[in-house]
Structures are given as structure tokens and as C-alpha cells.
Amino acid sequence: MPGNDVILVVDNVHATYNHAITALHGVSFELRRGEFLALLGANGAGKSTTLKAVSNLLPAERGQINAGAIGFEGGDVSHRRPGDLVRAGLVQVLEGRHCFKSLTVEENLVSGGIGRSGRRAEINQDLQRIYDFFPRLAEKRRTLAGLTSGGEQQMTAIGRALMSRPRLLVLDEPSMGLAPLVVQDIFLALKKLNRETGLSILVAEQNSAVALKYADHATVLENGVSVLTGAAADLRQREDMRAFYLGQQASPATQPTHLHAVA
Ligand SMILES: Nc1ncnc2c1ncn2[C@@H]1O[C@H](COP(=O)(O)OP(=O)(O)OP(=O)(O)O)[C@@H](O)[C@H]1O
Numbered sequence: 001m002p003g004n005d006v007i008l009v010v011d012n013v014h015a016t017y018n019h020a021i022t023a024l025h026g027v028s029f030e031l032r033r034g035e036f037l038a039l040l041g042a043n044g045a046g047k048s049t050t051l052k053a054v055s056n057l058l059p060a061e062r063g064q065i066n067a068g069a070i071g072f073e074g075g076d077v078s079h080r081r082p083g084d085l086v087r088a089g090l091v092q093v094l095e096g097r098h099c100f101k102s103l104t105v106e107e108n109l110v111s112g113g114i115g116r117s118g119r120r121a122e123i124n125q126d127l128q129r130i131y132d133f134f135p136r137l138a139e140k141r142r143t144l145a146g147l148t149s150g151g152e153q154q155m156t157a158i159g160r161a162l163m164s165r166p167r168l169l170v171l172d173e174p175s176m177g178l179a180p181l182v183v184q185d186i187f188l189a190l191k192k193l194n195r196e197t198g199l200s201i202l203v204a205e206q207n208s209a210v211a212l213k214y215a216d217h218a219t220v221l222e223n224g225v226s227v228l229t230g231a232a233a234d235l236r237q238r239e240d241m242r243a244f245y246l247g248q249q250a251s252p253a254t255q256p257t258h259l260h261a262v263a
Contacts, residue, residue, distance in 0.1 A: 007033045007168055007200050008054065008090075013068035015053055017061065023049040027068075027226045029219040031168070031202055036194045038211035038232065039204040041221035047204035048095060050221070051172050054202070055092045056082050072168065089167035095176065097154040101146030105137055108145050108156050112163030123163075130159040133189050151182035155189070162193075168200045169193075175207040183207065187214040212236045 008031040015024040024046045031037045039047050052058050054070055056077045070077045072090050080088070099108050109130060113123050131138035134155045140148050145156055154174055161169060171190075175183040191214045193199050205211035212218060212232045220228040220241075228235070235241050 005033050006030050007035075007073060008202065009069075009071040010050065010054065011069050011071070013050070013053055013070060014066045015049055015058060015063060016066055017049075017063045019064070022224065023063070024053070024224045027221065027224070029226055029229055031200055033200055034194070034198045035217060036191065036201045036215045037203070038208075038215035038218040039202065039221065040208045040211060040218050041206075043206065045221040046224040047206075047221060048172055049224075051092060051170055051202070051204050053077075054170060055085055055090060056080060057092070086164055086166075089165070090170065091161045091164050091166035091168070092170040093157050093161045093172065093174065095172035097150070097157040097174075097176075099145040099153045099156050099160075101144065103145060104142050105145055105148060105152070105156050106141040109137070109159045109163055112160030126163055126165070130162055133162075133193055134159060136185075149182075151178050151185065154178065154182075154186060158186070158190075166199065168202065171201070171203045173204055173206060175205060175210060183210055187211075190214065208241070212241075 010027055010029050013024050013027045014022070016022050027046065027050050029037070029039075039050060041047050049058070049063065052061065052063065053065055054072070054077065058064055065078060072085065073088065077085060077090075100111065103111065106127065109127055110123060113126065131141070136152055137155055137159055140152055145153060148156070158169075158171070158174070174186055174190075178186070187210055190201055190203070194201050203211060203215065208218075212235055215232045217230065218232050218235050219226050220235075
């Protein structure tokens with residue numbers, strides 16, 4: 001049984017789409033309270049499927065968990081509707097920075113608080129907190145989200161998720177399609193949120209270099225299986241990680257044919 005300090009447990013999860021396409025066949029990891037964990041892997045490795053399984057969003061895509069279990073705060077997520085998980089503190093920012101483009105940045109943020117009973121003063125306080133983490137959103141608060149940059153839309157999507165006061169924030173590929181400096185800004189803000197508020201963060205990323213720079217730990221997926229978990233600082237030093245995921249050449253003597261689990 002995991003201790004109270006573990007907020008999310010993914011235990012040997014197998015998942016398929018349409019009862020036919022196997023997407024995951026053995027994904028396991030744990031996320032401790034207050035931890036920033038990165039889920040890494042190439043295109044199609046199963047990162048998005050794992051995150052959708054965590055938020056119980058697979059059934060909406062004709063997907064299902066066939067074996068294994070996912071526990072959030074000690075309860076099995078498969079018994080809870082996605083909306084109930086949000087109210088319980090598990091909030092996901094889906095891939096593709098979904099914003100309401102015809103609403104202002106601030107209206108988008110406020111929309112994230114709908115459903116939670118909050119007085120205006122409380123909502124204003126939360127808005128201010130988000131503007132402190134993302135000063136660029138404060139400057140653009142009256143601008144239509146559709147007219148802001150990709151980075152600002154990603155920040156708006158994250159800010160909207162924060163309005164429901166999550167305990168675990170899950171993000172799918174926040175760096176996608178963004179310039180390197182903007183990606184750094186976003187990860188810096190996530191790290192600050194994690195450090196200053198104790199928010200637990202799970203982020204799926206193809207950009208391993210940036211994820212390993214800011215995360216505490218990382219789990220690597222290959223073809224639907226978690227093959228490696230370790231401290232981000234250790235993974236950054238590994239020759240095989242450098243060669244496979246950080247785009248650097250390992251010396252021929254150390255080049256592996258696949259990643260080896262941390263002992
Ligand atoms: N809605 C779906 N219906 C059927 N198959 C799917 C669906 N979504 C994903 N898959 C398949 O499941 C496998 C894992 O995909 P997934 O999107 O989870 O990987 P990923 O690591 O997130 O990759 P990417 O970075 O490209 O999003 C792939 O073989 C993919 O084709």
C-alpha cells in the first residue's frame with residue numbers, strides 16, 4: 001500500500017482503443033505529493049494515453065484500461081467521472097492549449113473557476129495569483145485569447161486549470177509548437193508553482209531536455225511500457241538518455257540498443 005505522501009499511483013496499466021489497438025502494456029510509476037514528474041517518450045510511446053487514463057478520459061475516445069489500476073489520493077480513478085476528479089483536485093491541461101478564442105484572457109481564466117463555488121473576492125484573489133505566476137497574462141487580460149501568441153494561449157490554458165485549485169496538475173506536451181524561450185518561460189512558471197505552492201505536477205513531454213531540467217523525477221515510456229524511472233538529475237547524466245532523448249551522441253562503446261532500467 002502506498003503511503004499518504006503518494007498522490008498518484010499508476011500500477012502496471014494496460015490499455016487499448018476500440019478493443020483492438022494496444023496503446024499501453026505495462027505502465028507503472030508513482031508521484032509523491034509536491035513532486036514534479038515528467039513522462040518522457042517518443043511519438044506514439046503512450047504518453048497521452050497514460051494521461052487520459054489518469055483523468056479517466058479514455059472511455060470518451062473508445063479507449064479502456066484492460067489491466068492494472070490508477071489511484072489518486074488512494075481512490076481508483078476508473079470509478080470516478082472526469083468532472084468529479086476535477087472537483088477532487090486532479091486537473092488536466094490537454095494537448096493543444098485549448099482556449100475560448102473569442103473570450104478575453106481573463107474571461108478564459110474565470111471560466112476555469114465555474115463549477116467551484118467561489119465569491120467574487122476569492123476569484124479575484126486567484127486571478128491575481130495566476131497573474132503573479134504569468135505576468136504576461138496580466139498584460140493581456142483584456143485581449144481576446146485568439147489574438148494572443150501560442151505561448152500566451154498555453155499560459156491561459158494552464159491558468160484556467162489553476163482556477164479550479166488543483167492538487168495535481170497534469171499537462172500534455174505544453175511545449176508543443178512553441179519557441180524555445182517561451183517553453184523555458186512556461187517550465188520556469190511551473191517549477192515556481194511547484195516550489196512555492198507545493199502543487200504536484202505530472203507533465204508528458206517529447207522535449208526531454210527541458211523536462212529533465214525542471215522536473216524532480218522522470219519516467220520513460222517506450223512502445224507503451226515504462227522502461228526507466230529515476231531522478232531527473234541522474235537521467236540527464238546517462239549516456240543512453242543523452243543519445244536517445246537529448247539528441248546527443250553517446251560514445252560507441254556505451255551505445256545501447258535500448259534503455260536499461262535503473263537498478
Ligand atoms: N484515439 C485513439 N484511437 C486509436 N488509437 C489511438 C488513439 N490515440 C492514440 N492511439 C494509439 O495509441 C498509441 C499511443 O499513442 P499516444 O498518443 O498515447 O502516444 P504519445 O506518446 O502521446 O505520442 P504523441 O506525442 O504523438 O501524442 C499509438 O499507437 C497511437 O496511434
